[in-house]
Amino acid sequence: MTTRNVQIVEVGPRDGFQPIEQAIPTERKIDLVARLHAAGIRRMEATAFVSPRAVPQMADAAEVLDAAHRLEGLDTQVLVPTRRYAEQAIGQGARHLAFVLSASAAHNRNNVRRSPEESADEFVELAGALPAGVRIRLNLATAFDCPFEGRIEPAQVIELIDRLQHGLPGVELCLCDTTGRTTPDAVSGLFDAIGPHLPDGCTVAFHGHDTYGLGVANALAAYHAGVDVFDASFGGLGGCPFAPGATGNVATEDLVWTFERMGIPTGIDLDALIDAATDAATIPGACPGGRVRTALAAARGRESSL
Amino acid sequence: MTTRNVQIVEVGPRDGFQPIEQAIPTERKIDLVARLHAAGIRRMEATAFVSPRAVPQMADAAEVLDAAHRLEGLDTQVLVPTRRYAEQAIGQGARHLAFVLSASAAHNRNNVRRSPEESADEFVELAGALPAGVRIRLNLATAFDCPFEGRIEPAQVIELIDRLQHGLPGVELCLCDTTGRTTPDAVSGLFDAIGPHLPDGCTVAFHGHDTYGLGVANALAAYHAGVDVFDASFGGLGGCPFAPGATGNVATEDLVWTFERMGIPTGIDLDALIDAATDAATIPGACPGGRVRTALAAARGRESSL
Numbered sequence: 161m162t163t164r165n166v167q168i169v170e171v172g173p174r175d176g177f178q179p180i181e182q183a184i185p186t187e188r189k190i191d192l193v194a195r196l197h198a199a200g201i202r203r204m205e206a207t208a209f210v211s212p213r214a215v216p217q218m219a220d221a222a223e224v225l226d227a228a229h230r231l232e233g234l235d236t237q238v239l240v241p242t243r244r245y246a247e248q249a250i251g252q253g254a255r256h257l258a259f260v261l262s263a264s265a266a267h268n269r270n271n272v273r274r275s276p277e278e279s280a281d282e283f284v285e286l287a288g289a290l291p292a293g294v295r296i297r298l299n300l301a302t303a304f305d306c307p308f309e310g311r312i313e314p315a316q317v318i319e320l321i322d323r324l325q326h327g328l329p330g331v332e333l334c335l336c337d338t339t340g341r342t343t344p345d346a347v348s349g350l351f352d353a354i355g356p357h358l359p360d361g362c363t364v365a366f367h368g369h370d371t372y373g374l375g376v377a378n379a380l381a382a383y384h385a386g387v388d389v390f391d392a393s394f395g396g397l398g399g400c401p402f403a404p405g406a407t408g409n410v411a412t413e414d415l416v417w418t419f420e421r422m423g424i425p426t427g428i429d430l431d432a433l434i435d436a437a438t439d440a441a442t443i444p445g446a447c448p449g450g451r452v453r454t455a456l457a458a459a460r461g462r463e464s465s466l
Numbered sequence: 467m468t469t470r471n472v473q474i475v476e477v478g479p480r481d482g483f484q485p486i487e488q489a490i491p492t493e494r495k496i497d498l499v500a501r502l503h504a505a506g507i508r509r510m511e512a513t514a515f516v517s518p519r520a521v522p523q524m525a526d527a528a529e530v531l532d533a534a535h536r537l538e539g540l541d542t543q544v545l546v547p548t549r550r551y552a553e554q555a556i557g558q559g560a561r562h563l564a565f566v567l568s569a570s571a572a573h574n575r576n577n578v579r580r581s582p583e584e585s586a587d588e589f590v591e592l593a594g595a596l597p598a599g600v601r602i603r604l605n606l607a608t609a610f611d612c613p614f615e616g617r618i619e620p621a622q623v624i625e626l627i628d629r630l631q632h633g634l635p636g637v638e639l640c641l642c643d644t645t646g647r648t649t650p651d652a653v654s655g656l657f658d659a660i661g662p663h664l665p666d667g668c669t670v671a672f673h674g675h676d677t678y679g680l681g682v683a684n685a686l687a688a689y690h691a692g693v694d695v696f697d698a699s700f701g702g703l704g705g706c707p708f709a710p711g712a713t714g715n716v717a718t719e720d721l722v723w724t725f726e727r728m729g730i731p732t733g734i735d736l737d738a739l740i741d742a743a744t745d746a747a748t749i750p751g752a753c754p755g756g757r758v759r760t761a762l763a764a765a766r767g768r769e770s771s772l
Contacts, residue, residue: 340761341727343724343727343728344683344686344728345728346728370679370757371757371761372720372723372724372757372758372761373676373681373682373717373720373723373724373756373757373758374682374724375679376679376680376682376683377650377682377683377686377724380650380683411679414678414679417678417679418649418678418679418680418683421647421649422649422650422651422652450679451676451677451678451679452678452679455646455677455678
C-alpha cells in the first residue's frame with residue numbers, strides 16, 4: 161500500500177485551551193506553544209481573535225500570536241468568527257486566518273447570531289479582500305452532526321459549498337465533526353460527495369473529536385478519502401467544562417502514534433509531544449483525553465518496576 | 467453501501483474481571499451476566515477454567531457457568547488454556563470452549579509453559595476428540611503484536627494456521643490484538659493473508675483492545691475485511707492492574723454505538739448495556755475504559771441541567 165505524508169495542525173492552544181474556565185497564564189501558553197514547535201509541530205492554531213467577554217481565555221491572543229511568530233518555520237493560524245475579528249487579527253500581524261462557520265443554522269446562530277448563508281457571504285467577501293500575504297482556511301463546523309439539530313445531511317453541506325464557490329479557490333476547507341458523533345462511513349461519504357463541488361485550488365482538511373471513541377477511526381476514514389491535513393489537540397484537550405468525562409478533540413499523540421505505526425510520516429517526535437501533552441494535562445480545569453499518553457506512561461511504569 | 471449484521475461476544479465477565487485483584491462476589495458476577503443478557507447480549511465468555519492459584523478471580527467458574535446456562539438463548543463460552551482445563555470445563559457442563567494459544571513463543575511460554583507448536587498440537591487433538599454437542603473456538607493471542615516480542619509477522623501466524631489445519635473445520639478462529647498496538651492496515655492485512663489458508667467451515671472473529679485508542683478503528687477494519695464476530699468488554703474492563711491508565715478491551719458500548727450509528731444491527735439495547743457497564747465500572751479495582759458511557763452520561767447531565 162502506498163502511503164502519503166500527513167500534516168497535523170495542532171489546535172490545542174486554541175480549541176484545547178478555549179473551554180478551560182480558569183485563566184491559563186500567558187507565559188504558560190507561550191511555553192507550551194514553543195514545546196509543541198520543538199516537538200516538530202509546523203502548523204498550529206495558536207489562538208483566536210474573538211470577543212474577550214465571551215471567551216476570556218483568548219484575551220491574550222495578540223501576545224500568543226507574537227510569540228508563535230518568533231518560532232522558526234511555524235505556520236501559525238488564528239481562528240476568527242467574523243470579518244470584524246479577521247480585520248483585528250490581520251491588524252495584529254496574523255498571516256493565516258481560520259474562519260469558522262457552521263453548516264447547522266442553530267449552531268451558527270448560537271455562535272455568531274447569523275445564518276450560515278450570512279456567514280458564508282461574509283467569508284466570500286473576506287476571502288476576496290485579503291491583503292497580500294494573508295491566507296485563509298475555512299472551518300465548516302457541525303459538517304456532520306450538530307448538538308442542536310442532530311445529523312446534518314450532505315446535501316446541506318453541498319448547498320453551502322456551492323454558495324461559497326467564489327471564496328474557495330486557494331482555500332483549505334476543513335470539515336469539522338464538532339460533536340464527535342460522526343462515523344467513518346459518513347466521513348468518507350461526505351468527502352466523496354463534496355469533491356465534485358470544490359473549485360480548483362481548494363483543498364480539504366478534517367477536524368475530529370474523540371468524544372465517542374471514534375477520533376482515530378474517523379481520521380483514518382478521512383485519510384483514505386484523500387485528506388492529508390488533520391487537526392488535533394495535544395493531550396486531547398478540548399472537552400466541554402460542563403460535561404466532565406466528555407473528552408474533546410482527538411489527541412495529537414494518538415494520531416501521531418497511529419500514522420507513524422502505519423508508516424505514514426508526520427514529522428513529529430512522539431516522546432517530546434507526549435512530554436508537552438503530559439504537562440498540558442495538568443492545567444487546572446483541563447479535561448485531558450487520548451489513550452497513547454496514558455498507555456505509554458503505564459508501559460514505562462511497568463518497565464521501571466521490573 | 468450494504469451492511470451485514472454483526473455478533474458481539476461479551477467477554478467482560480472473563481477478560482474484564484480476570485485482571486481485577488480484589489475478589490468480585492460471585493452473586494455480583496451472576497447479576498451482571500444476567501443484566502448483559504437482558505440488554506440483548508446473546509453470546510458471552512462468562513468465565514475461564516484456569517488454575518485458581520494463578521487466577522483466583524476465576525475460582526467460581528462452575529457457579530458462574532451454571533447461572534449463565536440458565537439464561538434463555540445465551541451462547542455461553544468459557545476460556546480454557548490447555549486440554550486438561552478443557553476436560554474440566556466439559557465435566558462442569560460447558561458446551562462452548564474458547565481455547566487460547568499465543569502466536570508469540572515468549573507469550574505462550576509465559577502463559578502455559580509450552581511452545582505455540584505444542585499448544586497447537588494440543589488444540590488439534592482436543593478439537594478432534596470433543597464430545598457431541600461441544601463446540602470450540604480458537605483465540606489466537608498476540609496475533610499482531612506481543613508485549614515481549616513486538617510485531618508478529620503474518621508469516622508466523624500463517625505457519626501456525628497451517629499446522630492447525632486438521633483442527634480448524636467447524637472452528638471459529640479469533641485473531642486477538644492482545645496489546646492494542648496493532649493498526650487498521652495490519653488488521654485487514656492479516657485477515658486477508660490468512661483467508662486462503664483457512665479450511666472450509668472455519669470462520670473468523672476479532673478481539674481488539676483500546677489501549678492506544680485504536681479499538682474501534684481496528685474493529686471496523688476487521689469488519690471491512692469480512693469479519694462479523696467481535697469480542698468486546700462492557701465498561702471497557704480488562705486493563706492491567708499493574709498499569710493504571712492503560713485501559714484494556716474495546717468497550718462493548720463503544721462498538722454497539724459505532725455499529726448502530728453506521729446502520730449495522732447488533733441486537734443490543736445500548737441504554738441497558740450502559741447501565742450494566744456503569745455498574746461494572748464501580749467494581750473495586752476495576753480499570754474501566756471506553757468513551758460512549760462517559761459521553762452519554764455527560765450529555766444526560768447537560769440535558770438535566772437545562
